[in-house]
Amino acid sequence: MIKLFNSFSSDKDNFEPFKKNLVRVFICGPTLYDYTHLGHARIFLTYDLLCRHLNERGYATDVLVNMTDINQNVFNKARTESKDYAFIARFYANKFAEDLLLLNIKSINRLAYASDYVCHIENHISNLLDQKVAYYANGNVYLDTSNIKTYGMLSKQSKDQLQLHRLDMGPNKKNPEDIMLWNCSEDFEFSWPSKFGKGIPWWHIQDTTVALENFGINYDIHGGARELLYPHHEAHLAQYNMLSTCENPIKIWMHVGLVLSNDEKMSKSIGNVVWSRDLVQKYGQNLLRLYLFSRHYRDDVNFTESQIAEKKPFLNKIYLTNTMTSNKTDPSLSKLLDEFLVALDDDLNSPKALEIFENMCSKVIEGKSLSSYDFERICQVLGIEI
Ligand SMILES: [Zn+2]
Numbered sequence: 001m002i003k004l005f006n007s008f009s010s011d012k013d014n015f016e017p018f019k020k021n022l023v024r025v026f027i028c029g030p031t032l033y034d035y036t037h038l039g040h041a042r043i044f045l046t047y048d049l050l051c052r053h054l055n056e057r058g059y060a061t062d063v064l065v066n067m068t069d070i071n072q073n074v075f076n077k078a079r080t081e082s083k084d085y086a087f088i089a090r091f092y093a094n095k096f097a098e099d100l101l102l103l104n105i106k107s108i109n110r111l112a113y114a115s116d117y118v119c120h121i122e123n124h125i126s127n128l129l130d131q132k133v134a135y136y137a138n139g140n141v142y143l144d145t146s147n148i149k150t151y152g153m154l155s156k157q158s159k160d161q162l163q164l165h166r167l168d169m170g171p172n173k174k175n176p177e178d179i180m181l182w183n184c185s186e187d188f189e190f191s192w193p194s195k196f197g198k199g200i201p202w203w204h205i206q207d208t209t210v211a212l213e214n215f216g217i218n219y220d221i222h223g224g225a226r227e228l229l230y231p232h233h234e235a236h237l238a239q240y241n242m243l244s245t246c247e248n249p250i251k252i253w254m255h256v257g258l259v260l261s262n263d264e265k266m267s268k269s270i271g272n273v274v275w276s277r278d279l280v281q282k283y284g285q286n287l288l289r290l291y292l293f294s295r296h297y298r299d300d301v302n303f304t305e306s307q308i309a310e311k312k313p314f315l316n317k318i319y320l321t322n323t324m325t326s327n328k329t330d331p332s333l334s335k336l337l338d339e340f341l342v343a344l345d346d347d348l349n350s351p352k353a354l355e356i357f358e359n360m361c362s363k364v365i366e367g368k369s370l371s372s373y374d375f376e377r378i379c380q381v382l383g384i385e386i
Pocket of ligand 1: 027028029207224232
């Protein structure tokens, strides 16, 4: 039985998808104005490992990533580079696809531009207005969170705590914690026409709409960085609850820890951003995977380049093992292979799985037999290319 830590239950839940042999995953994707940094790469590599393991366990996977192209940063980039906004969004979408290929991430089968869904967003906001869980305030449209009993349950916040946040403020907003759905401000140099007037579909409803239009009333896993838990995922869940006919439309909320660089969050203003394509070019994606998977996905990682290089002896051992495989597996190694898979069943415990794999490689080098079939199965799960 696969167990995954669910941020909603704060516990490791037994995982059973809605559809018997198919797991549908939504990952909050990039904002299209820059390349993929190591923190983003870790997120997509984590879900790639999860999907590869699910495939090994007999599940098919269907993975959707939304790409945020309705965003001030995209427009700022277009302005500073004197380029068309759509050109910038398409350019970085292509770079994102290239970065996924460089990282050997093959599990993502659907990429969606938020801007392709604006008419659907309009329909969903109308639905929320009809249900009277959304309201107009000075031309903007907000989600009235006071009507949603479960609001705060994902981020574990009481009503009092939620009210301390002052989100998306504007005149006539009913509750400080209410979520913006449509922003009619004329401060932006871009807008879409709608029945609510010219404006911008706000961030959270973009993702909710992309997920609803692709997966329908429910799906199995929602993934992303832990920092998205509030308000983004709380808002997404509230909107999904109101728009879906399903009581618990998302089974598992799975959050990945941060990658820090010199003890600080990666940011261009600090100048400590590490681009994943640079690391792949320097070390190769195999080594990057061994490095990242040697930490549990929920833990924060404080990145230094020397930690990647430390994994070279292990990778060399894997390459050597590849030259020493045979056509059968010794029972002692079959047992270790089972333990490798069981470690991944346990909330994707990749540090333990890698320890077991390294032990298997040592035993092969000492003369125990491992079939090339079993060796390739392990490499397939880890995404290691031989
Ligand atoms: Zn999102």
